Amino acid sequence: MTKHIVQFDNENELASAAIALGALNAGGELSGAEMQLADAAVSRKVSKAQASHLRDAILNGEDPLGDSFSLLRSPELRRENGATYTPAPIVQTMIQWAMSNCTPARVIDPGVGSARFLAAAGAAFPKAELVGIDVDPLATLMARANLAVSGMGERSRVILGDFRDFDEKIAGKTLYIGNPPYVRHHQIEAKWKSWLADKAGELRLSASKLAGLHVYFFLATAANAKPNDVGAFITAAEWLDVNYGSLVRSLVLGDLGGKSVTVIEPTAQPFPDAATTAAITTFEVGASPTSVNFRRVDSLVKLGDIAKGRKVHRDRLATESRWSHLTRVSERPPEGFVELGEICRVHRGTVTGANGVWIAGQHSMGLPDSVLFPTVTRAREVLDADGLLTDAGKLRQVIDLPADLDELDTVERNAVLKFLKVAREMGANAGYVAQNRKAWWSVGLRAAAPIISTYMARRPPGFVINKADARHINVAHGLYPRDTMNETVKKALVAYLQVNVSQRSGRTYAGGLTKFEPREMERLIVPSPSMLANGVTA
Structure with a gap:
């Protein structure tokens, strides 16, 4: 018509x-x-x-x-x-x-x-x-x-x-x-956000102001x-x-x-x-x-x-x-293929709650190296690495302090206490994330993931082997092999993921951004470790 x-x-x-x-x-x-x-x-x-x-x-x-x-x-x-x-x-x-x-x-x-x-x-x-x-x-x-x-x-x-x-x-x-x-939500008036909370309460439900x-x-x-x-x-x-x-x-x-x-x-x-x-x-x-x-x-x-x-x-x-x-019907993987989740756990990176505080900069000068960790803080750092992240010096550092500051020696502890005064002045202790941590100053970075991926972009995710021993915050996912995975298998797995993952496997939002939640990424179909060991990359 x-x-x-x-x-x-x-x-x-x-x-x-x-x-x-x-x-x-x-x-x-x-x-x-x-x-x-x-x-x-x-x-x-x-x-x-x-x-x-x-x-x-x-x-x-x-x-x-x-x-x-x-x-x-x-x-x-x-x-x-x-x-x-x-x-x-x-x-x-x-x-x-x-x-x-x-x-x-x-x-x-x-x-x-x-x-x-x-x-x-x-x-x-x-x-x-x-x-x-x-x-x-x-x-x-x-x-x-x-x-x-x-x-x-x-x-x-x-x-x-x-x-x-x-x-x-x-x-x-x-x-x-x-x-x-x-x-x-940011275009919705405060009176209506109160309405949402009140009306949900009448039904014995809770509501978020971000709705x-x-x-x-x-x-x-x-x-x-x-x-x-x-x-x-x-x-x-x-x-x-x-x-x-x-x-x-x-x-x-x-x-x-x-x-x-x-x-x-x-x-x-x-x-x-x-x-x-x-x-x-x-x-x-x-x-x-x-x-x-x-x-x-x-x-x-x-x-x-x-x-x-x-x-x-x-x-x-x-x-x-x-x-x-x-809503996705699980497809039976081809012979020799498995879901990624069978060989790797996928974890989103840590939420700092205040990147301006916890990503090191002029405000954190004097902190000891023991609390500074090279970290993927931008998706572009993964996308530009061409499958292999090697140079930790090109990454920013995230400050990750122990929950128990007594673990530090005297010199380190004094430097940290000096920094925490600055962090308080920057409001780091007042945010929702900080208030719900065991200690507001302890970001709690995950261990370095052998493979790191992006998860939100107007393109399929990018994957890198993490030779830089970098941590990752919530701009990226970490892939942690369930069993020991040698370099040959890791290289083959990353090479396969780089060219065989489409945007359709994720969720697309207004504006064209496609997002892969950890569970969605674990459902990706990949060659088994034995196939990867034999060089299957496409």
């Missing part, structure tokens, strides 16, 4: 087009901000031919207003409100799931945008009330226009507002469906929905693994009643202007299924039935701190 792309010169022209399509007479009463935008758009006339062109495109299942909006506002501007529009195949797949699981009296899209989900839901459920909510008046005018053209204006309500403030109850079943906005906005929408749904309400949300997939995502994971296992999680690789472009991994989460409020279905697809053609997947028991999910690896 060929899209009817219309390029508008400015937002007033786009608003004028929405008005020409009936936005003022659909979706209930307009808010003040919508009226102001409508007034500003009055002088921007849309021709009858152009309006007819747009109307035909909408009736043909397209979203010309939403497409034009995405051209008019850059991805960077839209991300301020988390406005990333969902491709039609994903919308239809989620609607098909809903049709198989409910006949709702009401459909709510908490971040309605141009009403892609709401219009599709209206067609699927011709008797349902349609409620769309968004903080952007231009988006709500587009939603009203699309619903008007689709003949759903009279049973629709489009609200310019915040879904977190919406708590209207009805007697019938509600379907919650859509793409909750993705906004990073993105999509987490708030999961929580608001759980707090306001009633038993047997159902839902399907598509969001960035990072909640599956990050610490702040524990709230969503708890909701999926608890009040939300999670049914399935389908991860979509960034190669499928689930969000066309953001190279990130997406997850479609389906749920039935109050349900307690014995298992949740997990699957992963790398193209939209493979989406199919999002209710299907690998069944993972709730008890296992409750003990897992990360979930994305559960």
Whole structure:
């Protein structure tokens, strides 16, 4: 199907087009901000031919207003409100799931945008009330226009507002469906972070202030929905693994009643202007299924039935701190190959809590060599080493003091005490990491790893043999052989990993960064030690 792309010169022209399509007479009463935008758009006339062109495109299942909006506002501007529009195949797949699981009296899209989900839901459920909510008046005018053209204006309500403030109850079943906005935590106001903590507390759960906005929408749904309400949300997939995502994971296992999680690789472009991994989460409020279905697809053609997947028991999910690896079907390694985790343990580097203090510099002059350790502190140090890290002199040093300072001799101890006064003045003792260590001054570097790797970049990880006896902080992972590994095998293993690991094996975030957690790296398929000893490197 060929899209009817219309390029508008400015937002007033786009608003004028929405008005020409009936936005003022659909979706209930307009808010003040919508009226102001409508007034500003009055002088921007849309021709009858152009309006007819747009109307035909909408009736043909397209979203010309939403497409034009995405051209008019850059991805960077839209991300301020988390406005990333969902491709039609994903919308239809989620609607098909809903049709198989409910006949709702009401459909709510908490971040309605141009009403892609709401219009599709209206067609699927011709008797349902349609409620769309968004903080952007231009988006709500587009939603009203699309619903008007689709003949759903009279049973629709489009609200310019915040879904977190919406708590209207009805007697019938509600379907919650859509793409909750993705906004990073540092753009979220303090009052809403307090709301998150308070609302989670009401459900006897804890919440992190580092949570993105999509987490708030999961929580608001759980707090306001009633038993047997159902839902399907598509969001960035990072909640599956990050610490702040524990709230969503708890909701999926608890009040939300999670049914399935389908991860979509960034190669499928689930969000066309953001190279990130997406997850479609389906749920039935109050349900307690014995298992949740997990699957992963790398193209939209493979989406199919999002209710299907690998069944993972709730008890296992409750003990897992990360979930994305559960979406990967373990492949049987070829003859002679094994998972990396069978021959090496993978450990992330130490978190110092204050690199400006614990990486040696002018502020630490006079410390004895016994507490200074050459350390990989930048991923580039691994990437530029071409598989072999040999020169410790090119690395910065990390200060790692013993928890018991009495282990030092008098001269060393005096030098350390002098440094600790400076460290206190720099606030090193006040940070979260320092306060949760056995001794705030003891970083606790791991032993030097025989192999060091990067784990986050816009490229596959790099690997080096660590001949420099370097330590590593949390910019890198350390690979520690489970059994003694000679230099021939180490060299062959690094050579193999350097050319046979793809970005698809990790998790890709907004902006295209791919991350390999230790567990994900341990699942990489590599030649067995005996094969490596015989020179297999590709």
